[in-house]
Amino acid sequence: MQDKRVLSGMRPTGQLHLGHYYGVLKNWLALQNEYDSYFFVADWHTFTTHYSDKIDLNTNVMKMVVDWLSVGINPNTSTIFVQSKVPEHAELHLLLSMLTPLSWLERVPSYKDQQLKLSTKDLATYGFLGYPLLQSADILIYKAGLVPVGEDQVAHIELTREVARRFNYLYGREVDFEEKAEIAISKMGKKQAKLYRSLRKVYQEIGNDDALIKAQALLQQQQNITLGDRERLLGYIEGVGKIVLPEPESLLTKASKMPGLDGQKMSKSYGNTISLRDTAEQIRAKIKHMPTDPARIKLTDIGNPQKCLVWQLHKVYSNKSTCDWVVEGCTKAKIGCVECKQPIINAIEEELTPIQERIAKYQADPGLIKQIIFEGSEKARSVAKETMIEVRKAMGINY
Template identity: 60%
Template sequence: MFPDRVLSGMRPTGKLHLGHYHGVLKNWVQLQSEYQSLFMVADWHALTTNYDDVSVIEKNVWDMVIDWIAAGVDPAQACIFIQSRVPEHAELQLLLSMITPLSWLERAPSYKDQIEKLSHKDLDTFGFLGYPLLQAADILLYRSNLVPVGEDQVPHIEITRDVARRFNHVFGKEAGFAEKAEAAIKKIGGKKGKLYDGLRTRYQQDGDVDALEAARSLLQETQNLSHGDRERLFGYLEGGGKMILPEAQPLLTEAARLPGLDGQKMSKSYGNTINLRESADSVTKKIRQMPTDPARARRADAGEPERCPVWKLHQVYSSPEARKWVVEGCKSAGIGCLECKQPVIDGVLAEQKPMFERAQPYLEDLTLVKSIVADGCERARDLARDTMRDVREAMGLSYY
């Protein structure tokens, strides 16, 4: 059994906006205190669709990491690293490609979707076709069993599970597995060994789930076992082979889609965003210029909040009392649109204030950010090396 571990990442596309914060980063901040968490700058993934303009990647990387920290991602709790600084990602993708059917990659929903959306780009490349497998390698390299995603990303996790299952089936049946497992039982001592045997028998013969859990706990608590022996005994317990790569599960998150300045989903492609770290003057100007209910052509005209894009932001940023004031004032023409927008302005600025404070030291000294990432990359590589040692051994590549 592997420990609960979360992996998530973003492509470095530049400074982040409040839609990223409400849709992803708030969830990361919560997860980092609940699980061992790794957050990855997916720069190789960025190249799969933006290989024709690499001039902005470096700046985008540091801007994005600063935004993560500004949003509350804590380097003391989470491992922040850059994908390309851990070359084992590429090695694992290559090795997994030996057993991954081409049809699995072609059926990935986002493959056809991106081909259509980005029809102006030449995406007839191996890198683009293979990116779902690179994503699987990202997850499996850290034996991450929990991946925070929305409903639309679940198919990617299913592909990752399929790849892990196929790998374990092909390479997990090591020669002499049963004999090695029996030898591992002897290593844990007579009393514990007999207890393990008894629990294994109860589970395999009677289907006793409590016995299975008790045996798993016994193995977790046993100190004098190598990683390989521990995994053999987990597999032996359930009647299978050695589990080398765990099957990741989607950690479904509620899609908190923050509306943009025009009422659509906040997105750079729509030009309707507010950055995480945007000046108060700019935020104020943008919100004051937001379109409102078309029925309110004049100050004296009554309106309907449900028809107004500003109302959607009130639902995120305003108190119940303020929302009640908006509904009554709008429908009666008791307040003007600029008055209505002020609580939203206040709410956004209040949300951004601690972000500016957290970001400031890193803006003043970029070496602080680079040091955090360098440390994170080393921590990530330590985990990656452990996985690749087992992968190479399973595939007969540990002879040098």
């Protein structure tokens, strides 16, 4: 089941905005109908960069879950939970830290990048250095097969794969592993067993990745073996023993096409966002203050949409006829910048109005939100507990 399980999370550091909606939440909406989806509020991760800030986590967590529900994340098809409600994340993080080389964490690209970008913060802490490993624990404890990430986060998933591989190599060896693997092969049937042995030999002798992929696909199709045998035979191919913590795959997501009000990536740290909760007055004020083509000082001045930040929003929200109207009106000085901005204002208000109506509805019933968080966290914890039983047994601390 883990190959169909997706896990993703967000830090509750402030209000969600259109960048989150287009870059993350719309992707979640598609995934929840296709995969066994686990979406969590990463409240512990907040402290990796905001440990000294006065953040009202209680309010932020509740608001974040409300916003998720209001855009359409369905608690009946997705598991919505809060990281700190599943303490097994911390236990696995601790145990993984015992076997993860320091150099692996130091080479994660975001380690130095974030220190430069957040130079006003003191990030010379273990928590900041180790946050990619906490992310690895978040993923591995649910044996998530897929993790939706942008290109800038692929290195974190690769670290997770390396950590899982190292754990399996160190602790995945059973005393009678080979005997159990051979018994499992015999259950596959003569033809399938012969094919498996052939693919395993090719992979181990010459490192043929295609043989590994075919063998993995063959095992996924087997109906005569248990999940434990399948994991054991996956490990038998690679010579690592039983796979306790399966390696996840990156599920690359498209970069958010939502630019900020200043042309940069929409981000709270840049102060260039439109919040999912902004009022109509706030939306109008923000759009009306957006810079336009500096060449258009007077209405009669000819402009170039490619030099206008508002044009970037038209490419997100406007249909072809409206875009043609903008190009015609701007390049021939037929419309003013205020007039050009109005369709964007209308489109954002139209998009956010039903979301905000649902936000108001959910906020009126805080008991329901707490119940959703409780039930989701209990479900997540039951899965995490099962993984930790395996991890403790593999490491010999199940006494």
